[in-house]
Amino acid sequence: MTATLSPPTIESPAPRRRGSGRLLRRFARNKWGGVAAVYLVLLVLVAIFAPLVAPMDPLAQDLNAVNQPPSAAHWLGADDVGRDILSRIIYGSRVSLIAGVSSVLLSLLVALPIGLVAGYVGGLVDTVVMRLGDALQTLPALVLALTLSAVLGPGLRNATIALAIVFLPTFLRLVRGQVIAIRKETYIEASQSIGTPGLTIMRKRILPNIASPLIVQCAVSMAFALLAEAALSFLGLGVQPPEPSWGRMLATSYTYVYSAGWQVFMPGIAIVVTVLAVTLFADALRDSLGREIRRA
Amino acid sequence: MTEPTSDTLLEVSGLTKHFPVRGGVLQRTKARVRAVDGLDFTVRRGETLGLVGESGSGKSTTGRLVLRLIEPTAGRVVFDGVDVLKLGRGAMRDMRSRMQMIFQDPYSSLDPQATVADSIGEPLSVHEGLRGAKRDGRVVELLERVGLKPQHLHRYPYEFSGGQRQRICIARALALKPDLLVCDEPVSALDVSIQAQVINLLKSIQRDTGISLLFISHDLSVVRHVSDRIAVMYLGRIVEIGDSEQIYTQPRHPYTETLLSAIPVPNPVTQRRRERILLRGEPPSPLDPPSGCRFHTRCQYAMDVCAVEEPVLAPAGRGSSACHLHDYGPGLGGGTVLDLEPTHRPVPA
Numbered sequence: 167m168t169a170t171l172s173p174p175t176i177e178s179p180a181p182r183r184r185g186s187g188r189l190l191r192r193f194a195r196n197k198w199g200g201v202a203a204v205y206l207v208l209l210v211l212v213a214i215f216a217p218l219v220a221p222m223d224p225l226a227q228d229l230n231a232v233n234q235p236p237s238a239a240h241w242l243g244a245d246d247v248g249r250d251i252l253s254r255i256i257y258g259s260r261v262s263l264i265a266g267v268s269s270v271l272l273s274l275l276v277a278l279p280i281g282l283v284a285g286y287v288g289g290l291v292d293t294v295v296m297r298l299g300d301a302l303q304t305l306p307a308l309v310l311a312l313t314l315s316a317v318l319g320p321g322l323r324n325a326t327i328a329l330a331i332v333f334l335p336t337f338l339r340l341v342r343g344q345v346i347a348i349r350k351e352t353y354i355e356a357s358q359s360i361g362t363p364g365l366t367i368m369r370k371r372i373l374p375n376i377a378s379p380l381i382v383q384c385a386v387s388m389a390f391a392l393l394a395e396a397a398l399s400f401l402g403l404g405v406q407p408p409e410p411s412w413g414r415m416l417a418t419s420y421t422y423v424y425s426a427g428w429q430v431f432m433p434g435i436a437i438v439v440t441v442l443a444v445t446l447f448a449d450a451l452r453d454s455l456g457r458e459i460r461r462a
Numbered sequence: 463m464t465e466p467t468s469d470t471l472l473e474v475s476g477l478t479k480h481f482p483v484r485g486g487v488l489q490r491t492k493a494r495v496r497a498v499d500g501l502d503f504t505v506r507r508g509e510t511l512g513l514v515g516e517s518g519s520g521k522s523t524t525g526r527l528v529l530r531l532i533e534p535t536a537g538r539v540v541f542d543g544v545d546v547l548k549l550g551r552g553a554m555r556d557m558r559s560r561m562q563m564i565f566q567d568p569y570s571s572l573d574p575q576a577t578v579a580d581s582i583g584e585p586l587s588v589h590e591g592l593r594g595a596k597r598d599g600r601v602v603e604l605l606e607r608v609g610l611k612p613q614h615l616h617r618y619p620y621e622f623s624g625g626q627r628q629r630i631c632i633a634r635a636l637a638l639k640p641d642l643l644v645c646d647e648p649v650s651a652l653d654v655s656i657q658a659q660v661i662n663l664l665k666s667i668q669r670d671t672g673i674s675l676l677f678i679s680h681d682l683s684v685v686r687h688v689s690d691r692i693a694v695m696y697l698g699r700i701v702e703i704g705d706s707e708q709i710y711t712q713p714r715h716p717y718t719e720t721l722l723s724a725i726p727v728p729n730p731v732t733q734r735r736r737e738r739i740l741l742r743g744e745p746p747s748p749l750d751p752p753s754g755c756r757f758h759t760r761c762q763y764a765m766d767v768c769a770v771e772e773p774v775l776a777p778a779g780r781g782s783s784a785c786h787l788h789d790y791g792p793g794l795g796g797g798t799v800l801d802l803e804p805t806h807r808p809v810p811a
Contacts, residue, residue, distance in 0.1 A: 351570055352566075352571040353570060353571050353573045355531060355565070355571075356631070357573075357584065358531060359529055359531055359562065359563045360558060360585045360589075360634075361556075361557075361558030361559060361588055361589065362585075362588045363555075363588070370576075370580075371573050371576070374576070375573065375575055
C-alpha cells in the first residue's frame with residue numbers, strides 16, 4: 167500500500183450534466199415503474215403498428231366462430247358476430263391512447279397559459295378565472311363528461327373534448343397554485359430586477375419549475391381518461407360501432423357474461439392493466455421528480 | 463448628455479412605503495405597516511453607502527423601493543437626474559440595466575432549473591439581445607471576473623457552494639455594467655470565511671468600474687469595512703447618516719451608540735470588560751410607532767421632549783443626526799453621544 171494517496175483531482179473536465187440523466191437513473195430504481203413504462207411503450211408500438219400486429223381484420227365477421235372461446239384460430243376467442251377479439255383489442259388500444267393523450271394535452275393547452283397568467287398576475291384576473299374553475303369543479307367528473315358528450319353528440323372526438331373540459335379545473339388549479347408558490351421566490355424577483363418581461367419570466371423561469379407536478383398530473387389524468395373513455399363508449403357516447411374500442415367491447419359482450427364470459431374479461435383486463443400501468447408510471451415519475459422539487 | 467454629470471448618482475427624498483394590513487370579510491385596510499417612513503439620502507458616484515439597522519427597520523424594503531421592485535407610497539427616487547418613479551414601462555426596463563441588485567439568499571436567488579449560462583446570460587439576452595455563443599462568450603468573461611471558471615458555464619446551481627452562488631449572482635448583476643448595485647445583505651447567508659472573499663470581490667469590482675453600492679446589512683463590522691458613508695435606520699427612518707469612520711468612532715445618535723456596543727470585540731478580555739448597552743424590550747411595532755422620537759421608548763438618554771416632538775435630521779459633525787440631545791438637555795450641538803451619562807439605566811432582562 168504505497169502511494170495510496172493520489173493527488174486530489176482539482177478540476178475534472180466539466181461534463182454537461184443533464185437533469186434527464188439523473189431522472190432516468192432514479193426512475194429505474196423503481197421496479198414497478200419500469201415494468202409499467204415498458205408495458206406502455208409496447209402498447210404505444212402496438213397501437214401504431216396495429217395493422218401489422220393484429221392477426222385479423224377487426225371488423226371481419228366469421229359467422230362460424232360466433233361466441234367461440236379462445237382457440238388456435240382466435241387466440242382470445244371471437245365475439246357475438248364472430249370478430250377476432252385479440253384484433254379488436256389491438257385496434258381498440260388506438261382509441262384508448264388517443265382519448266387519453268389528446269384529452270389531457272387539449273386540457274393542458276388551455277389551462278397552462280390561463281393558469282400561468284392568473285397565478286402570476288393575480289388580482290381580478292385570478293379571481294374570475296378561479297371562480298369559473300370552481301363552478302366547473304362542483305360537478306362530479308364522470309357526470310359532467312357524460313352530460314357534455316351527450317350535448318356535443320357521440321363520437322371519439324367529442325368524448326375527448328368532453329374529457330378535456332372535465333380536466334380543465336384540475337389543471338388550472340394546479341398550474342395556478344404552483345405559479346403562486348414559485349412567484350415569491352427570490353429568483354423571480356431577480357428576473358424582475360433585471361427587467362425581464364413578464365411573459366419571458368413565465369416561460370423561462372416559472373414553467374420549468376412547475377413542470378414536474380404537471381407531468382405527474384398529466385399521467386394521473388390519463389389514467390382517468392382511459393377509464394372515462396371506456397365508460398363513455400360503454401354507454402354509447404364514445405366510439406360508435408363497428409369501430410373497436412375497449413369500452414364498446416365491454417358494452418356488447420356483457421350480455422354474454424354467463425355464456426361466454428371471456429368476452430367480457432378480455433377488454434376488461436386490457437383496461438385494468440393499462441390504467442394500472444399508467445398509474446404506476448405516474449407514481450414512479452412523481453417519486454423521481456419529487457426529489458427535484460424538494461431540492462429546488 | 464447635455465447636462466453636466468453631477469457628483470450625485472442617486473437622490474432619494476421623502477421615500478415612504480406603507481403596507482396595508484387587510485382583514486375582515488370585506489378585506490378592508492385595518493392598519494398600515496409603516497415599513498419605510500420618509501427617507502432622505504443620496505449616493506454619490508463610486509461611493510458605498512451602508513444601510514444598517516436591526517431586523518424590521520425597513521432596510522430591505524428601502525433597497526427594493528430604490529429599484530422600484532415595489533411601488534412606494536410617496537417620495538421621489540432620482541437616478542442620474544431621472545425621476546425613476548415617473549418612468550413608463552419601457553423606459554423603466556431600460557433603466558433597470560443601470561441599477562442592479564444582489565440578494566441575501568444565494569440559494570433562492572438562482573433558478574434551480576437554469577444553468578449558470580442561462581442565469582448570468584439573462585440580462586444580456588433581455589437588454590442586448592445576445593444569444594448562443596456570443597452570449598456565452600460574455601458570460602465566460604463575467605465568470606472569470608468573479609473568480610469562477612469557464613467550465614462552470616453549463617452547470618446547475620445545486621453544484622455550487624453558497625459563496626460560489628453569490629459570485630454567480632454578482633456576475634449576473636454586473637453583466638450590464640450598471641452604475642448602481644443594491645446589495646441586500648449579500649453576505650449574511652454565507653460562512654464568515656467566505657464573507658470576506660465576497661466583500662473583497664465587491665470592493666475590487668468597485669475599484670475597477672467605479673460602480674456605486676448601496677450596501678444593506680445588519681452586520682456593522684461588515685458595513686464598516688465596505689462603506690464610505692453609513693445611514694443608520696430605526697423603524698423605517700434614518701436616525702443618523704454620515705461619514706463611516708465618524709459613525710463608528712463618534713456616533714451622534716444614541717441608537718447608533720447602542721448598535722456599536724453590540725459589536726463583539728475579538729479580544730475576550732476586552733470583550734468582558736466592555737460595557738454593552740442593553741435595549742429594553744422588543745423594537746416597537748411599525749404598525750403603531752411611538753410618538754415623538756421613535757427610539758425614545760428604548761433610549762437611555764430619553765427626555766420629556768422626546769415623547770412629544772419628532773426630531774428631524776440635522777447636520778451633526780460630518781453627517782446628520784435626528785436626535786433632540788443636540789438641541790435640548792445636554793445640548794450637544796452636533797457632538798458625539800459617547801460621553802453622556804445615561805439617565806435611564808436599562809433594566810437587565
